Amino acid sequence: MSHHASGPNFGFPRDDARLDMTDLYAFTKPGDPAKSIIVLNVHPSFALNPPGLTTTEPFAPGALYEVKVDTDGDAIADIAYSVLFSSSGDGKQSATMRRIQGVRAAGVGEEGEIIVQQAPVSVGQEALVTKAGDYRFFFGRRSDPFFFDAKGNFNQMQFTGDDFFTDKNVCSIVIELPNSALGSNRVGIWARTLDKTGEGWIQADRGGRPLQAVFLPGEEREAYLNGEPANDDRIIGVFAHELEHSGGYRPEDAVGVARKLLPDILSYNPRGLARFPHNGRTLTDDVVDVFFSMLTNGKVTGDKVGPHGDLLDEFPYLGSPHD
Numbered sequence: 001m002s003h004h005a006s007g008p009n010f011g012f013p014r015d016d017a018r019l020d021m022t023d024l025y026a027f028t029k030p031g032d033p034a035k036s037i038i039v040l041n042v043h044p045s046f047a048l049n050p051p052g053l054t055t056t057e058p059f060a061p062g063a064l065y066e067v068k069v070d071t072d073g074d075a076i077a078d079i080a081y082s083v084l085f086s087s088s089g090d091g092k093q094s095a096t097m098r099r100i101q102g103v104r105a106a107g108v109g110e111e112g113e114i115i116v117q118q119a120p121v122s123v124g125q126e127a128l129v130t131k132a133g134d135y136r137f138f139f140g141r142r143s144d145p146f147f148f149d150a151k152g153n154f155n156q157m158q159f160t161g162d163d164f165f166t167d168k169n170v171c172s173i174v175i176e177l178p179n180s181a182l183g184s185n186r187v188g189i190w191a192r193t194l195d196k197t198g199e200g201w202i203q204a205d206r207g208g209r210p211l212q213a214v215f216l217p218g219e220e221r222e223a224y225l226n227g228e229p230a231n232d233d234r235i236i237g238v239f240a241h242e243l244e245h246s247g248g249y250r251p252e253d254a255v256g257v258a259r260k261l262l263p264d265i266l267s268y269n270p271r272g273l274a275r276f277p278h279n280g281r282t283l284t285d286d287v288v289d290v291f292f293s294m295l296t297n298g299k300v301t302g303d304k305v306g307p308h309g310d311l312l313d314e315f316p317y318l319g320s321p322h323d
Protein backbone atom coordinates (compact mmCIF):
# COMPACT_ATOMS: atom_id res chain seq x y z
CA MET A 1 0.00 0.00 0.00
CA SER A 2 1.08 3.52 -0.42
CA HIS A 3 0.20 5.10 2.83
CA HIS A 4 -3.20 3.40 2.76
CA ALA A 5 -4.02 1.25 5.78
CA SER A 6 -0.97 2.52 7.66
CA GLY A 7 -2.33 1.44 11.05
CA PRO A 8 -1.36 -1.73 12.93
CA ASN A 9 -1.76 -4.99 10.93
CA PHE A 10 -2.92 -3.13 7.80
CA GLY A 11 -5.75 -1.56 9.77
CA PHE A 12 -6.30 2.18 10.11
CA PRO A 13 -4.58 4.65 12.42
CA ARG A 14 -6.60 4.82 15.63
CA ASP A 15 -8.89 2.28 13.99
CA ASP A 16 -10.55 5.07 11.98
CA ALA A 17 -10.40 4.99 8.16
CA ARG A 18 -11.29 8.70 8.06
CA LEU A 19 -7.99 9.53 9.80
CA ASP A 20 -5.86 7.47 7.42
CA MET A 21 -3.83 9.81 5.23
CA THR A 22 -3.11 8.05 1.93
CA ASP A 23 -1.23 10.40 -0.40
CA LEU A 24 0.04 13.95 -0.73
CA TYR A 25 0.57 15.73 -4.07
CA ALA A 26 1.97 19.16 -4.93
CA PHE A 27 2.27 20.50 -8.45
CA THR A 28 2.02 23.65 -10.54
CA LYS A 29 -1.48 24.49 -11.66
CA PRO A 30 -1.84 23.37 -15.29
CA GLY A 31 -2.05 26.49 -17.46
CA ASP A 32 -1.22 28.90 -14.63
CA PRO A 33 2.37 28.60 -13.35
CA ALA A 34 1.79 31.34 -10.76
CA LYS A 35 -0.41 28.96 -8.78
CA SER A 36 0.03 25.59 -7.14
CA ILE A 37 -2.25 22.67 -6.38
CA ILE A 38 -1.90 20.70 -3.16
CA VAL A 39 -3.90 17.49 -2.75
CA LEU A 40 -4.20 15.68 0.56
CA ASN A 41 -6.00 12.35 0.24
CA VAL A 42 -7.37 10.48 3.23
CA HIS A 43 -9.94 7.83 4.02
CA PRO A 44 -9.57 4.90 1.60
CA SER A 45 -12.94 3.45 0.58
CA PHE A 46 -11.73 -0.09 1.15
CA ALA A 47 -10.39 -1.77 4.29
CA LEU A 48 -7.91 -4.65 4.09
CA ASN A 49 -8.17 -6.07 7.57
CA PRO A 50 -10.89 -7.18 7.76
CA PRO A 51 -11.71 -6.67 4.05
CA GLY A 52 -14.74 -4.49 3.32
CA LEU A 53 -16.02 -1.00 2.65
CA THR A 54 -15.26 1.80 5.09
CA THR A 55 -17.77 4.29 6.51
CA THR A 56 -19.61 6.60 4.10
CA GLU A 57 -18.90 9.68 6.24
CA PRO A 58 -16.03 11.39 4.39
CA PHE A 59 -14.15 13.10 7.22
CA ALA A 60 -14.04 12.73 11.00
CA PRO A 61 -15.98 15.65 12.53
CA GLY A 62 -13.88 17.46 15.12
CA ALA A 63 -10.59 16.00 13.86
CA LEU A 64 -7.95 18.19 12.19
CA TYR A 65 -6.46 17.59 8.76
CA GLU A 66 -3.28 19.59 8.27
CA VAL A 67 -0.84 20.43 5.49
CA LYS A 68 2.48 21.63 6.90
CA VAL A 69 4.93 23.74 4.95
CA ASP A 70 8.58 24.23 5.90
CA THR A 71 10.01 27.27 4.13
CA ASP A 72 13.57 27.30 5.50
CA GLY A 73 14.76 23.70 5.42
CA ASP A 74 14.76 22.89 9.14
CA ALA A 75 11.89 20.34 8.93
CA ILE A 76 9.76 22.53 11.20
CA ALA A 77 6.59 24.04 9.75
CA ASP A 78 6.44 27.79 9.11
CA ILE A 79 3.05 27.74 7.37
CA ALA A 80 0.14 25.39 8.01
CA TYR A 81 -3.25 24.83 6.45
CA SER A 82 -5.57 23.20 8.96
CA VAL A 83 -9.05 21.92 8.18
CA LEU A 84 -11.83 21.17 10.63
CA PHE A 85 -14.99 19.40 9.49
CA SER A 86 -18.34 19.79 11.08
CA SER A 87 -21.29 17.52 10.69
CA SER A 88 -24.85 18.71 10.40
CA GLY A 89 -27.84 16.71 11.52
CA ASP A 90 -28.68 15.38 8.08
CA GLY A 91 -25.20 13.92 7.60
CA LYS A 92 -23.91 16.72 5.38
CA GLN A 93 -20.46 17.95 6.25
CA SER A 94 -18.78 21.31 5.86
CA ALA A 95 -15.17 22.43 6.07
CA THR A 96 -13.43 25.36 7.72
CA MET A 97 -9.79 25.97 6.81
CA ARG A 98 -7.31 28.07 8.72
CA ARG A 99 -3.95 29.35 7.60
CA ILE A 100 -1.32 29.64 10.30
CA GLN A 101 1.99 31.37 9.71
CA GLY A 102 5.06 31.69 11.93
CA VAL A 103 6.02 29.82 15.09
CA ARG A 104 2.48 28.58 15.71
CA ALA A 105 2.43 26.76 12.37
CA ALA A 106 4.40 23.94 13.98
CA GLY A 107 1.70 23.34 16.60
CA VAL A 108 -1.91 22.19 16.45
CA GLY A 109 -3.80 24.43 14.02
CA GLU A 110 -6.79 25.32 16.16
CA GLU A 111 -6.30 29.05 15.77
CA GLY A 112 -5.35 31.12 12.78
CA GLU A 113 -6.77 33.15 9.95
CA ILE A 114 -9.90 31.49 8.58
CA ILE A 115 -9.55 31.38 4.79
CA VAL A 116 -12.72 29.48 4.05
CA GLN A 117 -15.69 28.69 6.23
CA GLN A 118 -18.56 26.22 5.93
CA ALA A 119 -17.46 25.05 2.51
CA PRO A 120 -19.61 22.12 1.39
CA VAL A 121 -18.21 18.59 1.38
CA SER A 122 -18.86 16.84 -1.90
CA VAL A 123 -20.04 13.22 -2.00
CA GLY A 124 -21.56 12.89 -5.47
CA GLN A 125 -20.34 12.90 -9.06
CA GLU A 126 -20.32 16.66 -9.33
CA ALA A 127 -17.38 18.31 -7.60
CA LEU A 128 -18.54 21.11 -5.30
CA VAL A 129 -15.82 23.75 -5.58
CA THR A 130 -15.53 26.76 -3.27
CA LYS A 131 -13.67 29.92 -4.21
CA ALA A 132 -12.38 32.36 -1.60
CA GLY A 133 -9.98 35.20 -2.42
CA ASP A 134 -6.95 33.87 -4.30
CA TYR A 135 -7.80 30.34 -3.20
CA ARG A 136 -9.99 27.59 -4.55
CA PHE A 137 -10.98 24.54 -2.50
CA PHE A 138 -12.45 21.10 -2.89
CA PHE A 139 -13.42 18.79 -0.05
CA GLY A 140 -14.96 15.40 -0.58
CA ARG A 141 -15.06 12.01 -2.21
CA ARG A 142 -13.16 11.35 -5.45
CA SER A 143 -11.69 8.50 -7.43
CA ASP A 144 -8.37 7.46 -5.85
CA PRO A 145 -5.62 8.52 -8.29
CA PHE A 146 -3.10 6.17 -6.69
CA PHE A 147 -2.13 3.19 -8.86
CA PHE A 148 -0.41 0.06 -7.64
CA ASP A 149 -0.45 -3.70 -8.07
CA ALA A 150 -0.95 -4.23 -4.34
CA LYS A 151 -1.67 -7.95 -4.72
CA GLY A 152 1.63 -8.43 -6.49
CA ASN A 153 3.34 -6.67 -3.63
CA PHE A 154 1.84 -9.08 -1.11
CA ASN A 155 2.94 -11.91 -3.41
CA GLN A 156 6.66 -11.21 -2.96
CA MET A 157 6.80 -8.47 -5.57
CA GLN A 158 5.55 -10.74 -8.35
CA PHE A 159 3.83 -7.89 -10.19
CA THR A 160 1.28 -8.72 -12.89
CA GLY A 161 -0.09 -5.23 -13.59
CA ASP A 162 -3.30 -5.76 -11.61
CA ASP A 163 -4.17 -2.27 -10.31
CA PHE A 164 -5.90 -2.66 -6.95
CA PHE A 165 -6.96 1.00 -6.97
CA THR A 166 -8.70 1.20 -10.32
CA ASP A 167 -12.19 1.16 -8.72
CA LYS A 168 -11.37 2.69 -5.31
CA ASN A 169 -12.25 6.07 -3.82
CA VAL A 170 -10.63 8.41 -1.34
CA CYS A 171 -11.66 11.64 0.32
CA SER A 172 -9.71 14.64 -0.88
CA ILE A 173 -8.74 18.06 0.32
CA VAL A 174 -7.62 20.02 -2.75
CA ILE A 175 -6.21 23.53 -2.43
CA GLU A 176 -5.38 25.90 -5.27
CA LEU A 177 -3.21 28.70 -4.00
CA PRO A 178 -0.90 31.44 -5.30
CA ASN A 179 2.75 30.36 -5.19
CA SER A 180 3.44 33.46 -3.11
CA ALA A 181 1.45 31.89 -0.26
CA LEU A 182 4.26 29.32 0.00
CA GLY A 183 7.02 31.93 0.23
CA SER A 184 9.69 32.53 -2.37
CA ASN A 185 11.86 29.41 -2.17
CA ARG A 186 11.73 25.63 -2.44
CA VAL A 187 9.53 24.29 0.37
CA GLY A 188 9.05 21.01 2.21
CA ILE A 189 5.49 19.72 2.58
CA TRP A 190 3.90 17.02 4.67
CA ALA A 191 0.46 16.29 6.05
CA ARG A 192 -1.02 14.88 9.21
CA THR A 193 -4.33 14.02 10.82
CA LEU A 194 -5.10 14.74 14.46
CA ASP A 195 -7.75 13.14 16.61
CA LYS A 196 -9.26 14.94 19.58
CA THR A 197 -9.37 12.74 22.66
CA GLY A 198 -10.01 13.14 26.38
CA GLU A 199 -6.25 13.66 26.79
CA GLY A 200 -6.08 16.30 24.07
CA TRP A 201 -4.92 16.15 20.47
CA ILE A 202 -3.26 12.97 19.24
CA GLN A 203 -1.54 12.77 15.87
CA ALA A 204 -3.08 9.79 14.07
CA ASP A 205 -1.16 9.69 10.82
CA ARG A 206 1.40 11.71 8.88
CA GLY A 207 3.52 11.57 5.78
CA GLY A 208 5.09 13.50 2.93
CA ARG A 209 6.60 11.04 0.48
CA PRO A 210 4.67 8.02 -0.81
CA LEU A 211 5.14 4.45 0.42
CA GLN A 212 7.44 5.23 3.33
CA ALA A 213 5.32 3.24 5.79
CA VAL A 214 6.41 0.05 3.98
CA PHE A 215 9.66 0.25 5.91
CA LEU A 216 8.12 0.28 9.33
CA PRO A 217 7.00 -2.87 11.08
CA GLY A 218 5.06 -2.97 14.38
CA GLU A 219 6.20 -0.59 17.08
CA GLU A 220 8.38 1.42 14.73
CA ARG A 221 5.35 2.29 12.66
CA GLU A 222 3.46 3.57 15.69
CA ALA A 223 6.37 5.75 16.76
CA TYR A 224 6.71 7.05 13.22
CA LEU A 225 3.03 7.91 12.77
CA ASN A 226 3.10 9.85 16.04
CA GLY A 227 6.40 11.56 15.24
CA GLU A 228 7.60 14.78 13.63
CA PRO A 229 9.82 15.04 10.54
CA ALA A 230 12.34 17.04 12.60
CA ASN A 231 13.01 13.83 14.59
CA ASP A 232 13.12 11.41 11.64
CA ASP A 233 16.89 10.96 11.92
CA ARG A 234 16.23 8.36 14.58
CA ILE A 235 14.60 6.03 12.03
CA ILE A 236 17.38 6.21 9.44
CA GLY A 237 18.80 3.00 10.94
CA VAL A 238 15.48 1.17 10.56
CA PHE A 239 15.15 2.24 6.92
CA ALA A 240 18.78 1.35 6.19
CA HIS A 241 18.40 -2.11 7.71
CA GLU A 242 15.36 -2.79 5.53
CA LEU A 243 17.22 -1.56 2.43
CA GLU A 244 20.07 -3.99 3.13
CA HIS A 245 17.53 -6.82 3.11
CA SER A 246 15.31 -5.71 0.24
CA GLY A 247 17.97 -4.37 -2.10
CA GLY A 248 21.19 -6.02 -0.98
CA TYR A 249 22.70 -2.61 -0.36
CA ARG A 250 26.00 -2.49 1.49
CA PRO A 251 25.45 -1.00 4.98
CA GLU A 252 27.09 2.35 4.20
CA ASP A 253 25.16 2.68 0.91
CA ALA A 254 21.90 1.78 2.65
CA VAL A 255 22.37 4.63 5.10
CA GLY A 256 22.95 6.98 2.19
CA VAL A 257 19.70 5.94 0.49
CA ALA A 258 17.78 6.15 3.79
CA ARG A 259 19.03 9.71 4.25
CA LYS A 260 17.46 10.68 0.95
CA LEU A 261 14.07 9.37 2.14
CA LEU A 262 14.13 11.15 5.51
CA PRO A 263 12.90 13.36 6.96
CA ASP A 264 9.61 12.30 5.42
CA ILE A 265 8.93 15.53 3.56
CA LEU A 266 7.90 16.18 -0.04
CA SER A 267 10.29 18.71 -1.55
CA TYR A 268 8.57 21.19 -3.85
CA ASN A 269 9.71 24.18 -5.87
CA PRO A 270 6.60 25.89 -7.28
CA ARG A 271 8.71 27.69 -9.87
CA GLY A 272 10.02 24.51 -11.53
CA LEU A 273 8.56 21.55 -13.41
CA ALA A 274 6.83 19.29 -10.88
CA ARG A 275 7.80 15.66 -11.02
CA PHE A 276 8.47 13.10 -8.30
CA PRO A 277 10.97 12.42 -6.74
CA HIS A 278 12.85 15.71 -7.28
CA ASN A 279 10.08 18.26 -7.31
CA GLY A 280 6.67 17.71 -5.77
CA ARG A 281 4.40 14.97 -7.07
CA THR A 282 1.80 15.05 -9.82
CA LEU A 283 -1.25 12.77 -10.02
CA THR A 284 0.38 10.76 -12.83
CA ASP A 285 3.90 10.33 -11.44
CA ASP A 286 4.69 6.63 -11.12
CA VAL A 287 5.92 6.77 -7.55
CA VAL A 288 5.59 3.00 -7.16
CA ASP A 289 8.12 2.36 -9.93
CA VAL A 290 10.49 4.90 -8.42
CA PHE A 291 10.07 3.34 -5.00
CA PHE A 292 10.57 -0.31 -5.94
CA SER A 293 13.58 0.50 -8.13
CA MET A 294 15.14 2.08 -5.07
CA LEU A 295 13.93 -0.54 -2.58
CA THR A 296 15.33 -3.44 -4.61
CA ASN A 297 18.39 -1.56 -5.89
CA GLY A 298 17.17 -1.96 -9.48
CA LYS A 299 16.14 -5.63 -9.34
CA VAL A 300 12.44 -4.71 -9.64
CA THR A 301 11.83 -1.61 -11.75
CA GLY A 302 8.05 -1.43 -11.76
CA ASP A 303 4.67 -2.98 -11.08
CA LYS A 304 3.42 -2.80 -14.70
CA VAL A 305 0.65 -0.37 -13.65
CA GLY A 306 0.36 3.23 -14.90
CA PRO A 307 -1.79 6.28 -14.11
CA HIS A 308 -5.57 6.28 -14.15
CA GLY A 309 -7.52 7.57 -17.14
CA ASP A 310 -10.26 9.34 -15.19
CA LEU A 311 -8.32 12.45 -14.12
CA LEU A 312 -9.85 15.82 -14.97
CA ASP A 313 -8.21 18.64 -16.92
CA GLU A 314 -9.54 21.17 -14.45
CA PHE A 315 -9.91 21.68 -10.71
CA PRO A 316 -10.11 19.50 -8.62
CA TYR A 317 -8.25 17.29 -11.16
CA LEU A 318 -9.22 14.01 -9.45
CA GLY A 319 -11.84 11.89 -11.23
CA SER A 320 -15.47 11.49 -10.16
CA PRO A 321 -16.00 8.93 -7.42
CA HIS A 322 -16.86 5.32 -8.31
CA ASP A 323 -20.31 4.16 -7.20
Ligand SMILES: [Ca+2]
Pocket: 003, 004, 005, 006, 007, 020, 021, 022, 205
Ligand atom coordinates in the same frame (compact mmCIF):
# COMPACT_ATOMS: atom_id res chain seq x y z
CA1 LIG B 1 -1.84 6.36 6.06
Ligand SMILES: [Ca+2]
Pocket: 070, 071, 072, 073, 074, 075, 076, 077, 078
Ligand atom coordinates in the same frame (compact mmCIF):
# COMPACT_ATOMS: atom_id res chain seq x y z
CA1 LIG C 1 10.98 25.80 9.14
Ligand SMILES: [Ca+2]
Pocket: 147, 286, 288, 289, 302, 303, 304, 305, 306
Ligand atom coordinates in the same frame (compact mmCIF):
# COMPACT_ATOMS: atom_id res chain seq x y z
CA1 LIG D 1 3.82 1.63 -11.85
